[in-house]
Amino acid sequence: METENSISRIQGAITRNSELFDELAQLYKIFADSSRVKILCALTQSEMCVSEISEFLSITQSAVSHQLRILKTSNLVKTRRAGKSIIYSLTDDHVRTIIDCGMEHIAE
Amino acid sequence: METENSISRIQGAITRNSELFDELAQLYKIFADSSRVKILCALTQSEMCVSEISEFLSITQSAVSHQLRILKTSNLVKTRRAGKSIIYSLTDDHVRTIIDCGMEHIAE
């Protein structure tokens, strides 16, 4: 029987996929900080070590490390060691796409 | 003279556009809450009034109103009155694009 109206069909779809939206919000939360978004954008141009990032953001090495940990935990960046430095780079190109997508909205 | 290396060129680009990244982070902040992202996704399907949204999200009418105010202030949604109700809808299609963009990343 087809008693559902349009709204309740939408409600159903969203309620069923509730965890998916939690995940989505979680993803956007990572981009929701200007330091992190700057880091991510910089990494779309070139891999960088912690001190380079710290320098151009003008924030503490500690603060940068904390942010990078968030980015790494959420698998947006990966690391490799080069001597004393740890080089950070993007795991894939989705980050670039997401940033571009937001930029396009801002451009209006 | 061309003494800048690659990193400092990137640094320059990001430092010069610092406000742009603040704006970008601000935009993502709006999507960084599961209630809001659900509301926005629902509105990509159909316009809705406050009580409908409140019902399917299972959160207070007051909480929904507060969230909707955030969405309206940031110009992601617009309103029109229909009798006693206020009908909310998306101002444009960027919201859909941004959500799709995030979903695509989650799908991996």
Add this chain to the structure above:
DNA sequence: TGAACATATGAGCAAATGTTCATATATAGG
């Protein structure tokens, strides 16, 4: 091995965020 450099991490704190509760505003219908 020990000193210097690079990065990571835990605790603590201030600011921001999202919800609830109580109440205000606004509209329709009797």
Add this chain to the structure above:
DNA sequence: CCTATATATGAACATTTGCTCATATGTTCA
């Protein structure tokens, strides 16, 4: 007009967030 219904808003509160400070871990090189 008065009441019921729909929405908005301010205050209070608990939670989360991002930073700083101090310190730990790890690497290089003399």
